[in-house]
Amino acid sequence: MKRADGGAPLLEVRNLQRFFPIRKGLLRRVVGQLRAVDDISFHINRGETLALVGESGCGKTTTARCILRALKPTAGEVLFQTGAGDVVDTAALPKRALQPFRHQMQMIFQDPFSSLNPRMTVFDIIAEPLLASGIKSRDQRRQRVENLLELVRLRPEFMQRYPHAFSGGQRQRIGIARALALNPSLVVADEPVSALDVSVQAQILNLMLDLQDELGLTYLFVAHDLSVVKHISDRVAVMYVGKIVEIAETNRLFKAPKHPYTEALLSAAPKPDPRLRSQRIVLQGEVADPAQPPAGCYFHPRCAHAIDRCRSETPKLEEIQPGHVVACHRAREITLKGVDAQANGKPSA
Amino acid sequence: MAGGMLCRPYNRPVKGEMYAMNCAPILSVNNLKTYFFTDEGAVRAVDGASFAVHPGKTLGIVGESGCGKSVTALSILRIVDDPGRIVEGEIMFRRADGGEPVDLAKLDAKGGEIRAIRGGEIALVFQEPMTSFSPHYTIGNQIVETIQLHQDVGKAEARTRTIELLRMVGIPRPERRIDEYPFELSGGLRQRVMIAMALSCNPRILIADEPTTALDVTTQAQILDLLREIQERTQMSVIIITHDMGVIAEMADDVIVMYLGRVVESGPVDEIFHRPQHPYTQALLRSIPSIFAEPRTKLPTIAGSIPHPHNRPAGCPFHPRCADFMPGKCDRHEPQLRPVSASQMASCFLYHEPAEAPQQS
Ligand SMILES: Nc1ncnc2c1ncn2[C@@H]1O[C@H](COP(=O)(O)OP(=O)(O)OP(=O)(O)O)[C@@H](O)[C@H]1O
Ligand SMILES: Nc1ncnc2c1ncn2[C@@H]1O[C@H](COP(=O)(O)OP(=O)(O)O)[C@@H](O)[C@H]1O
Ligand code: SF4
Ligand code: SF4
Ligand SMILES: [Mg+2]
Ligand SMILES: [Mg+2]
Numbered sequence: 001m002k003r004a005d006g007g008a009p010l011l012e013v014r015n016l017q018r019f020f021p022i023r024k025g026l027l028r029r030v031v032g033q034l035r036a037v038d039d040i041s042f043h044i045n046r047g048e049t050l051a052l053v054g055e056s057g058c059g060k061t062t063t064a065r066c067i068l069r070a071l072k073p074t075a076g077e078v079l080f081q082t083g084a085g086d087v088v089d090t091a092a093l094p095k096r097a098l099q100p101f102r103h104q105m106q107m108i109f110q111d112p113f114s115s116l117n118p119r120m121t122v123f124d125i126i127a128e129p130l131l132a133s134g135i136k137s138r139d140q141r142r143q144r145v146e147n148l149l150e151l152v153r154l155r156p157e158f159m160q161r162y163p164h165a166f167s168g169g170q171r172q173r174i175g176i177a178r179a180l181a182l183n184p185s186l187v188v189a190d191e192p193v194s195a196l197d198v199s200v201q202a203q204i205l206n207l208m209l210d211l212q213d214e215l216g217l218t219y220l221f222v223a224h225d226l227s228v229v230k231h232i233s234d235r236v237a238v239m240y241v242g243k244i245v246e247i248a249e250t251n252r253l254f255k256a257p258k259h260p261y262t263e264a265l266l267s268a269a270p271k272p273d274p275r276l277r278s279q280r281i282v283l284q285g286e287v288a289d290p291a292q293p294p295a296g297c298y299f300h301p302r303c304a305h306a307i308d309r310c311r312s313e314t315p316k317l318e319e320i321q322p323g324h325v326v327a328c329h330r331a332r333e334i335t336l337k338g339v340d341a342q343a344n345g346k347p348s349a
Numbered sequence: 350m351a352g353g354m355l356c357r358p359y360n361r362p363v364k365g366e367m368y369a370m371n372c373a374p375i376l377s378v379n380n381l382k383t384y385f386f387t388d389e390g391a392v393r394a395v396d397g398a399s400f401a402v403h404p405g406k407t408l409g410i411v412g413e414s415g416c417g418k419s420v421t422a423l424s425i426l427r428i429v430d431d432p433g434r435i436v437e438g439e440i441m442f443r444r445a446d447g448g449e450p451v452d453l454a455k456l457d458a459k460g461g462e463i464r465a466i467r468g469g470e471i472a473l474v475f476q477e478p479m480t481s482f483s484p485h486y487t488i489g490n491q492i493v494e495t496i497q498l499h500q501d502v503g504k505a506e507a508r509t510r511t512i513e514l515l516r517m518v519g520i521p522r523p524e525r526r527i528d529e530y531p532f533e534l535s536g537g538l539r540q541r542v543m544i545a546m547a548l549s550c551n552p553r554i555l556i557a558d559e560p561t562t563a564l565d566v567t568t569q570a571q572i573l574d575l576l577r578e579i580q581e582r583t584q585m586s587v588i589i590i591t592h593d594m595g596v597i598a599e600m601a602d603d604v605i606v607m608y609l610g611r612v613v614e615s616g617p618v619d620e621i622f623h624r625p626q627h628p629y630t631q632a633l634l635r636s637i638p639s640i641f642a643e644p645r646t647k648l649p650t651i652a653g654s655i656p657h658p659h660n661r662p663a664g665c666p667f668h669p670r671c672a673d674f675m676p677g678k679c680d681r682h683e684p685q686l687r688p689v690s691a692s693q694m695a696s697c698f699l700y701h702e703p704a705e706a707p708q709q710s
Contacts, residue, residue: 049645055565167654197413197655198592199670202636202648209647224565227595227638231646250644268570270595272637274618277599282574283567286535339640 008081009043010186010218011067016040016076016091018062022291034291036062038242039076041317046081046185049212049219051229051250053265054239055287060222063239064188066091067220068105069098080105083185103133103182110191112171116163122149122174123159129181148177151214152207169200173207180211190222205231226269230254235323238262241288241298244317248324255338258326260303263336271339281337297329305334373443374401375586376425376471376554381438381454383417383424392658394420394433396610399686400603402554407580407587409601409618411594413655417610418590422556426467427458445470445553469499472547474540476559481543482531488515489527492546499550514545518575537568541575548579555580558590573599594637598622606630609656609666612686616693626695628673665698678703 017040019033037059044050052060065071067078069090078091082101090098109115116125126148127141135141146156152173163171172192179187189208193201205228211217223229229236230250237247238259246259257263267281285302288294294301300310307330315327383395395417402408410418423429425440440453444466456463475481482491489511496507508527515523518541531539540560547555557576561569573596580587589600597604598618605615606627614627625631635649642648653670656662662669668679675698682703686696 055567169654198594199413199633199636199651200654201638202650205638206647206650209645225638226566227640227642230640230642230644231638231648233644254640264567266640268566269640270566270569270573270593270599271640272594272598272622272634274598274601274622280570280574282570286537286568287565 007046008087010046010081011220012043012077012079013063013067014041014077014079016063016066016078017074018059018066018071019074032291035242035293036290037066037073038290038293040239040242040244042237042244042247044186044218044220046218047212047216048234049221049232051221051223051233051236052239053223053226053229053236055224055265057287057290058239059242059290060224060239061190064107064190064220064222068107068188069095069102070107080186103129104184105186105188106179106182106184108172108175108179108187108189108192111195112168112175113163113195115175116171118163121160121162122166125163125174126178126181129178133182144181145177148181151180151211152177167200168196169203172196172204176204176207176211180215183215184217186218186220188220188222191224192221193228194223194225201228208232226254226266238265241293242290243298243327245299245327246325247317252324253338255340257336257338258320258324258331259328260305260334260336261299263338264302266339267337269339297327305330374441375404375443376402377441377450378421378425379439379441381421381424381440382436383420383429383433384436385433387432389659393610393661394658395424397438398605398607398610398612400605400612400615402586402588403603404553404586405580405584406602407589407600409597409604410588410590410607411592411597411604412607413592415609415655415658416607418592418607419558421607422473422558422588422590425453425556426471426473427453427456427463428467442466442471465499468495468552469550470552471554471556472550472552474543474547474555474557474560476562482539484531487528487530488534488542492542492549495546496549510549511545514549515542517579518542518545518548519571520545536564537571540564540568540572544572544575544579548583551583552585554586554588556588556590559592560589561596562591562593569596576600594622594634606633609658609661611666611696612694613667613697614693614695615686616690620690620693624690624693626689626693626700627697628671628699629667632670632672665696673697673699 016037018037019035021030022032022034023029024031052063054060062071066073073091076091077089079087080090081087083104123145126145130141130144145159149156149158154170154173193204196204212219221232233250235247235249236253237244240261246262253262254266257266264281264283283302288298296312297310297315300306309329315329317325317327319325320331379399381395381398385392385394398421410421412418420429424435435454438454441450442453443450453463492511493504493507496502496510512523512527515526520526520538520541534542561572564572576587591597601618604618604621605612608629614630621630625634632651636651638648651670664680664682665684668674678698684696684698686694687701689695689700
């Protein structure tokens with residue numbers, strides 16, 4: 001994969017795999033492998049947002065957890081550029097050796113209700129990583145927590161309260177403050193707004209955009225909602241049954257998708273305008289089972305463009321235009337429809 | 350059904366009176382109040398909701414979590430759990446026999462009449478299909494039982510009908526699937542089975558409460574398509590409940606927007622999206638991320654968050670978050686749902702003056 005700029009990416013994932021054993025019977029014997037993440041490669045440049053999208057069970061969270069080494073990859077490399085400027089393969093290092101740069105990668109979780117310990121005050125929640133990193137002075141921690149709360153637009157007086165006193169959006173801000181406590185360079189956000197009320201989602205998305213500008217953060221943004229992805233990301237990677245099927249710059253992916261699955265996803269997303277009804281492609285059948293994926297292209301049983309070759313040969317990710325990679329045998333010959341405000345007859349806002 | 354033939358879609362204009370004459374609502378809810386009497390005080394889950402459902406049409410109920418959408422559905426079917434109670438209002442339903450409308454709110458919740466209506470004339474599809482099935486019986490058994498509960502048919506006939514229904518909702522190989530257990534099906538298939546069960550007694554109103562919220566977008570598209578297709582075929586009325594404006598735009602003819610137990614705006618779907626009148630509807634539509642947006646653009650936001658049900662603001666429930674808030678008016682009086690155009694209603698003091706006395710708190 002080539003990069004637009006010359007610098008090394010902050011994160012480069014190469015041929016990442018994570019399988020889970022499938023066990024059956026009394027003896028719980030391993031009868032197969034569930035291919036949750038099945039040989040994926042992508043990179044994220046410093047300061048940009050890469051969105052990872054796809055339907056439930058396609059392997060987004062497993063990918064995120066492998067990158068943070070909350071899970072050990074089955075195979076592949078996770079090359080991370082540390083603060084000191086060298087590149088480490090976090091997939092290969094023993095857990096102990098990860099310690100020095102663990103804090104440089106942090107996570108924001110989906111559910112702001114279960115991800116905060118209800119018995120800890122906001123101060124303790126946010127200060128915990130500070131303490132763990134060796135900031136012994138309570139005054140120093142206090143000062144830092146105060147700054148962090150300001151950063152996420154919460155009042156410092158909230159420090160002594162418990163999570164239950166906060167709304168979902170406020171809790172998500174607390175989770176973000178905690179994730180930022182140790183100045184990470186990479187923030188992995190797994191569906192950070194999908195558990196929030198609609199009227200609160202925009203606040204958190206705006207906050208994430210602001211924080212990125214203010215702190216130069218790099219985001220891996222995991223999501224299933226394409227409208228949210230359109231607002232936040234520079235580039236988008238689409239996953240289907242453990243594989244990446246397409247990566248492109250955001251506008252390009254939405255306007256001119258090159259993979260039939262991307263096209264179907266874009267088309268299925270409900271558009272908040274009754275005048276755009278019944279322009280949808282409705283896919284037949286169901287998402288393939290990662291424990292028993294079909295031969296060839298995993299998408300072929302649902303693909304309107306499938307040919308014989310698709311049923312036997314797995315397509316590889318190929319760069320068909322600079323920065324646009326697709327895993328489809330027919331990517332160069334088929335014409336697909338994207339979403340475009342103009343084309344849909346909707347005046348652009 | 351006559352209604353379906355005569356009622357035209359809103360986008361083909363019809364004269365006001367003609368519309369009213371031919372399309373007397375099948376269900377009309379007036380000033381419904383359903384409260385939960387908890388230890389910490391009363392939760393006004395539904396607090397004066399009014400709306401109508403027309404024959405062969407889809408009413409969309411949209412609002413954020415906790416605004417009273419589900420409790421509205423449960424109230425219509427009279428299955429509100431303790432400590433909840435309908436404290437005021439009427440739910441007028443025109444039964445299939447064509448007699449005078451009955452007020453469901455006044456029926457004995459355990460009585461024969463509501464039991465005949467529930468699952469028979471009005472059916473419900475929930476968000477989580479897993480919890481609405483018993484894990485111990487096959488899906489076939491459960492549908493057969495529902496059919497026999499409402500119709501005088503033998504077991505064999507009920508089974509044949511079940512297979513037909515499963516085929517109709519797009520279950521592949523229904524003769525085999527009928528003997529499977531709910532856990533053996535994917536989320537999308539379970540939702541289809543749930544719809545099959547709801548359709549088993551040819552309901553005249555189908556209430557679908559977040560029917561696709563737990564599903565992926567491609568499965569959601571399939572289920573929404575299915576609902577639309579069945580409605581076209583059977584001419585039943587549908588109430589679709591969702592927090593997703595996109596689903597409303599896809600499905601609804603008429604829309605009511607709820608906030609903290611109240612209907613803040615109602616009208617035809619096109620007006621709601623293209624000429625919203627209530628400040629909440631306007632702000633909500635602006636704040637939704639759009640698939641047409643330029644990447645990395647900020648969204649207009651609504652200040653604050655939905656208040657806790659025990660801290661309900663006085664006056665207009667939206668006033669602490671409203672950009673048009675008028676002190677002394679909006680925080681002291683409760684606005685009423687009033688017509689703001691020929692087809693739209695809104696509950697807001699931008700459109701009417703408060704009555705004399707401030708509300709009692
Ligand atoms: N610990 C585990 N053991 C066995 N299988 C697992 C485990 N974790 C995930 N899987 C399986 O791996 C696949 C990918 O799961 P993953 O959680 O990464 O999906 P996802 O894309 O994050 O989905 P969602 O949108 O539902 O969060 C799924 O089939 C899942 O059931
Ligand atoms: N069994 C119950 N006991 C107490 N409060 C309830 C109960 N069910 C619902 N409520 C409250 O009623 C309000 C409306 O709930 P609901 O209709 O479920 O909202 P939604 O619009 O999300 O479907 C909420 O404040 C909710 O907490
Ligand atoms: S490889 Fe074949 S089956 Fe797969 S997406 Fe492309 S055309 Fe469809
Ligand atoms: S009544 Fe007042 S506070 Fe309520 S929506 Fe209208 S203007 Fe806003
Ligand atoms: Mg996940
Ligand atoms: Mg609900």
